[in-house]
Amino acid sequence: MQYTVKQLASLAGISVRTLHYYDQIGLLKPASVGENGYRYYDKEAALRLQQILFYRELDFTLDEIAQILSRPEFDALEALGEHRVALEARIERLKGLIHTVDSTILYLKGKTTMSQKQLFEEFSAEKQKEYEAEAQRRWGEKHVKESQKRWGSYTAEEKKRVLSEGNVIYQDIIAAMPLGPGSPQVQAMIARWRQHLRYFYEPTPDMLRGLGDLYNDDPDFNANFTRMHPDLAKFMKSAIEIYCQNLPVN
Amino acid sequence: MQYTVKQLASLAGISVRTLHYYDQIGLLKPASVGENGYRYYDKEAALRLQQILFYRELDFTLDEIAQILSRPEFDALEALGEHRVALEARIERLKGLIHTVDSTILYLKGKTTMSQKQLFEEFSAEKQKEYEAEAQRRWGEKHVKESQKRWGSYTAEEKKRVLSEGNVIYQDIIAAMPLGPGSPQVQAMIARWRQHLRYFYEPTPDMLRGLGDLYNDDPDFNANFTRMHPDLAKFMKSAIEIYCQNLPVN
DNA sequence: CTTGACATTAACGTTACGTCATCGTCTATA
DNA sequence: TATAGACGATGACGTAACGTTAATGTCAAG
Secondary structure, rough: OOHHHHHHHHOOOOHHHHHHHHHHOOOOOOOOEOOOOOOEOHHHHHHHHHHHHHHHHHOOOOHHHHHHOOOOOHHHHHHHHHHHHHHHHHHHHHHHHHHHHHHHHHHHHHOOHHHHHHHHHHHHOOOOHHHHHHHHHHHHHHHHHHHHEEEEEEEEHHHOOOOHHHHHHHHHHHHHHHHHOOHHHHHHHHHHHHHHOOOOOOOOHHHHHHHHHHHHOOOOHHHHHHOOOOOOOHHHHHHHHHHHHHHOOO | EOOHHHHHHHHHOOOOHHHHHHOOOOOOOOOOOOOOEEEEOOOOHHHHHHHHHHHHOOOOOOHHHHHHHOOOOOHHHHHHHHHHHHHHHHHHHHHHHHHHHHHHHHHOOHHHHHHHHHHHHHHHOHHHHHHHHHHHHHHOHHHHHHHHHHOOOOHHHHHHHHHHHHHHHHHHHHHHHHHOOHHHHHHHHHHHHHHOOOOOOOOOHHHHHHHHHHHHHHHHHHHHHHHHHHHHHHHHHHHHHHHHOOOOOO
């Protein structure tokens, strides 16, 4: 029994174009081609198509499907195993995204907790000066001046936005604390946090470590972090340490 | 303070090309363009870029991001809410895929015996309740009550016999799959299967079709069928369809 | 003045097809 | 037998969000 493109397509619930395409990339060739150029598929081709569609539904790329079908069954098992891992990673990522969405929603709804607001204000007011003094002791004059300049050049509105972005990050980190400081999720958040710091200055790995210490040792900083979560400062420090260790050597 | 493309790009951790692209599509225009054609960004642009990157990390499309940033904050909330739902749907889908991957792995490992037992237990235990709930949504109360009554009136021994009979039918169908869903052999098995359903309720053609869909769409049913053979659910559906079409008009 | 870093635009490649557009082929019917 | 209409083919553009050359212009430093 032979199928034309239309027949096979409607049988499998796909479009004719898809069959053309699969022929084009060599994934599924017709059993024969008439001298009029028409494609004719046989049952074997139909079965191969079933396999293709099965793996396609599993979100394999057509390239991967070609690999799997060309190699013996053993490769299929291996590919499925790896694919499973990839799917799980995607789920974890999506879960993280949902969480961030949630905290952003909360923030936008103005449900910022008292503690957040406090962190907020303290950063923007005189604490900034103390912070600068502390930073100066730690990293010298140059960076501090830059920090001052950058921060001072923002309007009040902008400062508010920047600080609130920081709050979202901290809230995310708190939520991810059970996963451990070395978990990919937390490490990704640290990366985000590092990006965030650029509003203030260019952070070197050493400075990141220094901040980890600062959050623990400085009473004011420590108080702010503890207000959000009792273990946050400590957690940040170890997460930062791991983050710095995994940084490319450059 | 002005940034060149490179400066802003490395500040934000993105590529120059990305900035070019964002300019091109009008998502982020430079604050000014020199007469040499160079793009210059100011801090306002940098802040907007931060927003863009934030939403981008949340898997919003650039189109959506443009919408969100152009409308007031209220729209952002709405968008985030919808986005949350979409993310959850993606997770559910991925979970289903993982399940299918697992059963396919099991199948390829030749663990069919084990899988039969599992089908067995899941069908007989709580799954029966869920199944009834689903059936209720589909066909209303009457049939379900009848199903419950019939099924509930069997002893454990009888239930076991009925379920194992079902498994035998499915295994027969799997063996006959290469013959095609319209083959007389398979059609005879579908008739046998229909008889078998009478243990649960009186199946009308419409309900048979509904079952075909259910076996494909419901994750639990689908998982059970996929465990036996990756294509069984789809195959059942088309075989049922053919069977119903060839049914005498009464 | 040269060199090297950085800037620009243009254009193709990527994935898996959808969607015309143009044109040839087959089949049933007037 | 002429023709309409269904079906076949190929070609080419469009999609999303950039990556990647390529060719060329500009700027700061030595």
